[in-house]
Amino acid sequence: MTGATLLVELLTEELPPKALPRLGQTFAKGVVEALRARGLAAAEGAFRWFATPRRLAVSVSGVVAEAAARDVTEKIMPVSVALDAAGQPTPALVKKLEAKGIPLSAVATFERRLDGKAEALFHTATVPGARLADVLAGIVQDALKALPIPKVMRWGDSDVAFVRPVHSLLMLHGADVVPGTVLELAAGRVTRGHRFMSRGEIVVATADAYEPTLLAEGKVVPDFAERRADIEQQLVREAARQTASLGQYADLLDEVTALVEHPTVYVGEFEAEFLAVPQECLILTMRANQKYFPLFDAQGKLLNRFLIVSNMRLEDPSNIVTGNQRVVRPRLSDARFFFEQDRKAGLSSRVGKLDSVVYHNKLGSLGDRVQRLDAVARAVAVRLGADDAQAGQAARLCKADLVTDMVGEFPELQGIMGRYYALHEGAQAVVADAIEQHYRPRFAGDALPDSNIGRALALADKLDALVGFFGIGQVPTGDKDPFGLRRAALGVLRILMEAPLPLDLAALIADAVASFPPGVLTAEVDAPLFDFMLERLRNLLRDAGHAPAAVDAVLALRPTRIDLVVPKLEAVAAFQQLPEAQALAAANKRIVNILRKAGGEFAEPEVALLAEDAEKALFHAIVDVAPLARSHFQNEAYTDALRVLAGLRAAVDRFFDEVMVMAEEPLVRQNRLALLNQLAGLMNQVADISRLSA
Numbered sequence: 001m002t003g004a005t006l007l008v009e010l011l012t013e014e015l016p017p018k019a020l021p022r023l024g025q026t027f028a029k030g031v032v033e034a035l036r037a038r039g040l041a042a043a044e045g046a047f048r049w050f051a052t053p054r055r056l057a058v059s060v061s062g063v064v065a066e067a068a069a070r071d072v073t074e075k076i077m078p079v080s081v082a083l084d085a086a087g088q089p090t091p092a093l094v095k096k097l098e099a100k101g102i103p104l105s106a107v108a109t110f111e112r113r114l115d116g117k118a119e120a121l122f123h124t125a126t127v128p129g130a131r132l133a134d135v136l137a138g139i140v141q142d143a144l145k146a147l148p149i150p151k152v153m154r155w156g157d158s159d160v161a162f163v164r165p166v167h168s169l170l171m172l173h174g175a176d177v178v179p180g181t182v183l184e185l186a187a188g189r190v191t192r193g194h195r196f197m198s199r200g201e202i203v204v205a206t207a208d209a210y211e212p213t214l215l216a217e218g219k220v221v222p223d224f225a226e227r228r229a230d231i232e233q234q235l236v237r238e239a240a241r242q243t244a245s246l247g248q249y250a251d252l253l254d255e256v257t258a259l260v261e262h263p264t265v266y267v268g269e270f271e272a273e274f275l276a277v278p279q280e281c282l283i284l285t286m287r288a289n290q291k292y293f294p295l296f297d298a299q300g301k302l303l304n305r306f307l308i309v310s311n312m313r314l315e316d317p318s319n320i321v322t323g324n325q326r327v328v329r330p331r332l333s334d335a336r337f338f339f340e341q342d343r344k345a346g347l348s349s350r351v352g353k354l355d356s357v358v359y360h361n362k363l364g365s366l367g368d369r370v371q372r373l374d375a376v377a378r379a380v381a382v383r384l385g386a387d388d389a390q391a392g393q394a395a396r397l398c399k400a401d402l403v404t405d406m407v408g409e410f411p412e413l414q415g416i417m418g419r420y421y422a423l424h425e426g427a428q429a430v431v432a433d434a435i436e437q438h439y440r441p442r443f444a445g446d447a448l449p450d451s452n453i454g455r456a457l458a459l460a461d462k463l464d465a466l467v468g469f470f471g472i473g474q475v476p477t478g479d480k481d482p483f484g485l486r487r488a489a490l491g492v493l494r495i496l497m498e499a500p501l502p503l504d505l506a507a508l509i510a511d512a513v514a515s516f517p518p519g520v521l522t523a524e525v526d527a528p529l530f531d532f533m534l535e536r537l538r539n540l541l542r543d544a545g546h547a548p549a550a551v552d553a554v555l556a557l558r559p560t561r562i563d564l565v566v567p568k569l570e571a572v573a574a575f576q577q578l579p580e581a582q583a584l585a586a587a588n589k590r591i592v593n594i595l596r597k598a599g600g601e602f603a604e605p606e607v608a609l610l611a612e613d614a615e616k617a618l619f620h621a622i623v624d625v626a627p628l629a630r631s632h633f634q635n636e637a638y639t640d641a642l643r644v645l646a647g648l649r650a651a652v653d654r655f656f657d658e659v660m661v662m663a664e665e666p667l668v669r670q671n672r673l674a675l676l677n678q679l680a681g682l683m684n685q686v687a688d689i690s691r692l693s694a
Contacts (some may be wrong), residue, residue: 003064004174006035006132007207008140009050009057010182011191013164017053017258021224023147023163024051028058030143035060038130038139039067050211050222052261055191057222059207063173067129076121079112083121093121136171137180137187144182160184168192172207193218194261196312219313220261228257231309234265235293242267244295244303252287259291260311268292268325269305274332280416281335281406288410290328338406339420347421350400357403362472363520366399369464372515373398376460379511383503386452394434394457397422401435415439430454441491448495455495459503462488463512470529471513471521489536493562500563506530507560534558537565547573549692556688564636568686571638576692578642580649587652588683589690591676594661602670602677609671614651614658619675621651626682638686645683652679 008031015023028049035041041063050057076082082093089097089107097104102123110121144162152161160166160183171178171187180187189204197219204210214220221227232253239246257263274282279302286292286306293307308324310317355367363369373395381391401407401418419436423429430453437449438457449455465488469475476485496503506526513525534555541551550572559565575581595602610616625644632641661676663669683689 003041003062005207006041006060006063006136006178007057007170007172007204007210008136009055009170009191009210010140010144010166010185011055011168011170012162012166014053015051015056015164015258017255019148020051020053020258021254023149024049024056024224026147027056027143030146031058031139032060034135034139034142035063038135039070040064040130040132040135048223051224051258052220052222052227053259054261055220055222057170057210059210063132065133065173066131069126069129071124072127073111073122073124075115076110076123078115079119079121132173133178133180136178137182140169140171140180140182158184170204170210172204172210174208175206191218193220194311197262221263224257227260227263228253231257231260231263231265234263235307235309238265238267238307239295242295242303242305244297244305245300246293246307247283247296247300249293252291252293256291256309260309262311262313264310264313264317266308266310266317266321266324267305268308268321268328270325270328270332272304274336275302275304277332277336277339278417278420280413281339281410282332284410284412285331285335286328288412289331290324292324292328334409335406338404338409342401342404342406342417342421343424345404347397347400347404347418347425350403351396353403354399360468360472363468366402370396370399372464372512373457373460375515376463376511377457380456380459380503380508381453384452384456384501386456390428390431390453391434391456393427394431394438394453395460397427397431398435398438398457398461441494443487444490448498455499455501458495459492459508460512462492463508464515466492466529466532467509467512467521467525468516470525470532471516471523473523475528475532485532486536489533490540493533493537493540496562497566502561502563504560505533505562530558530560537562541565541569547576550576550687553687553689553691556691557684564638567636568638571642572687572692574639575642575646575689578646580646581692583653584646584649584683585689585692587649587656588680588688589693590656591680592688592690595673595677595680598662598673602674605671605675605678609667610675611668612659614654615672615675618648618651618655618679621648622675622679622682629682629685633685642686648679648683 028047032041032047036043036045041060045060045062047058047060050059077093077096082090084090089104093107094104097106102125106123107121110123112119112121114120147163149163152163153165154161155165162183166183166185168191169182169185169187170189170191171180172189177187177189191202191204191214192198192200193202193214199217202213202217204213211222214222221230235246235249235253282302283294286294291309293309295303295305295307297303306328308321310320312320314320351370352367354370355365357366359366359369374392377391377395378388381388398415398418401421402414404417404421406417407414415436415438419432422432422435430451433451434449434454434457437451437454438461440446440449440454440458449458465483466485469483469485474483492505492508495501496505509526509529513521538551538555542548546569550569553572554565554568559568605619607619610619625647629641629644632638632644659672661669661672663672
């Protein structure tokens with residue numbers, strides 16, 4: 001397919017910066033897919049999306065003015081309905097053809113073929129290809145309607161609705177304007193560039209000239225990725241000049257890229273005296289409020305300098321730099337004021353205020369929650385051999401910073417400020433660190449608490465939320481999880497698994513349940529929450545690259561020691577490499593099915609009832625390997641245990657070859673079932689081996 005480049009651009013007022021990349025990509029995808037569906041663009045043809053604060057655009061290569069004609073086949077109706085016994089058209093067929101505008105004479109050309117179990121008539125007609133001039137405006141309109149926009153707005157006297165007011169529409173196919181109207185804008189070849197640096201209205205000669213023309217005359221870098229790369233390069237270069245580093249900046253870089261069309265980086269600074277304020281406060285102020293990039297020394301300590309990404313490139317940028325420095329000072333002064341006032345009031349004095357802050361109308365106040373955290377954190381600390389008094393102190397103080405001025409202004413600093421204020425009051429470092437770390441992990445890949453006090457408090461915090469909301473029936477459904485319970489569950493699992501901690505998950509849930517006063521929890525918690533946690537664990541392990549069959553086999557036993565799950569998975573993976581593995585898995589699957597069908601409970605097998613040589617051999621093989629296997633299980637040497645059990649293959653194979661399990665004699669049959677039950681119990685202590693059978 002040959003053709004020319006198609007360019008579509010919608011010029012608007014400033015678009016939402018955090019949504020800009022998604023808007024640009026979605027708009028381009030909508031246009032391109034619609035062109036391909038109509039045969040106007042090649043299925044694998046190249047395209048590019050553009051997005052700046054004031055425009056969405058897409059460039060598509062190889063678009064034709066008119067698609068090729070194509071044959072379209074449609075089912076008319078079943079033959080039994082369309083034709084009478086003499087093979088003549090029925091009134092039903094005549095009526096159907098009239099409605100579709102198909103002449104009755106065309107019946108002779110209809111194809112008869114099976115449609116499911118019945119024969120049907122099919123009509124093939126040649127349909128003219130779509131014309132770009134006829135369909136492009138509709139394609140663009142549909143692509144705009146499909147944008148992920150939560151709210152639209154109207155402006156002036158118009159009924160047009162969009163995320164922001166629109167100014168112009170550019171639709172060029174090669175050098176030609178494609179006629180059409182979208183959002184009451186007639187298509188043309190005129191656009192606008194940078195608000196202040198552009199030469200004025202810009203006439204785009206051809207679709208291929210769009211990007212170079214916009215850059216040369218409009219001082220706009222339209223490609224989002226190129227603009228981002230340019231900003232990053234300037235930031236890194238300027239930071240190196242300042243003998244400094246940028247720290248973590250990816251999220252801010254994306255946002256700033258969506259705020260500028262012609263980026264230039266300048267250096268600003270503030271008074272060194274502000275560095276007495278915790279650097280997290282200053283960093284958040286600069287990044288969140290001002291979109292500045294803080295600079296750090298080699299040790300990660302904040303410097304009193306920052307980088308500004310300006311939308312203007314000037315020979316003398318002193319006014320820009322001075323203006324930004326003047327704007328940031330009041331923000332830093334506010335942070336210093338909040339910090340000083342909070343320290344004067346202290347952290348412990350604010351604990352009582354938590355009683356008047358509602359956590360949830362069915363779960364009480366934050367003060368009530370702190371009491372529960374105190375009880376659970378102490379219990380967990382004791383199990384870990386940590387100081388329960390320190391865990392209790394950290395629990396009582398961990399939410400107090402929520403009622404400080406600093407966290408009231410910057411909620412992102414909860415926990416962080418609690419640590420600073422606790423240290424100022426003389427708390428031990430491990431207690432202060434636990435206050436900060438009990439929110440961890442906040443997101444996938446986040447660091448975990450690094451002390452047992454911090455781990456105990458983090459587990460208490462997350463389990464309290466899980467138990468509380470499960471206990472009042474607020475269970476996540478579908479994509480809805482307003483209380484972040486999936487994240488809390490993953491946090492608990494990661495702490496138990498990655499630390500690792502020798503704690504029983506079912507016991508932890510029971511501790512959290514017991515911390516609630518009678519009557520608060522009105523729904524069953526223990527079993528549903530444990531099932532919920534296991535499902536999260538299943539997804540977590542699969543995402544980490546563990547084989548699904550191995551994961552299912554281990555979790556089928558409903559393990560409560562989460563720290564032992566990965567070692568068990570590693571043992572199963574090693575077991576699967578053994579030549580005996582598949583045969584034993586298949587045999588175990590057979591055993592499980594036999595025992596399930598037989599039902600009932602099974603006693604220990606009796607030697608006197610063993611009649612066949614093969615069942616005697618299996619019995620003695622189990623007796624021989626059981627002590628060593630159990631020893632390995634007790635020592636958590638799961639790989640060694642499964643290797644020992646692999647030695648049973650010959651005896652198991654012989655048993656099934658020579659022994660009829662369901663013997664007619666009831667005592668013999670029951671004894672053989674008991675023998676298989678003993679074997680299954682021995683083999684399935686690490687995982688349900690039957691689930692490994694292909």
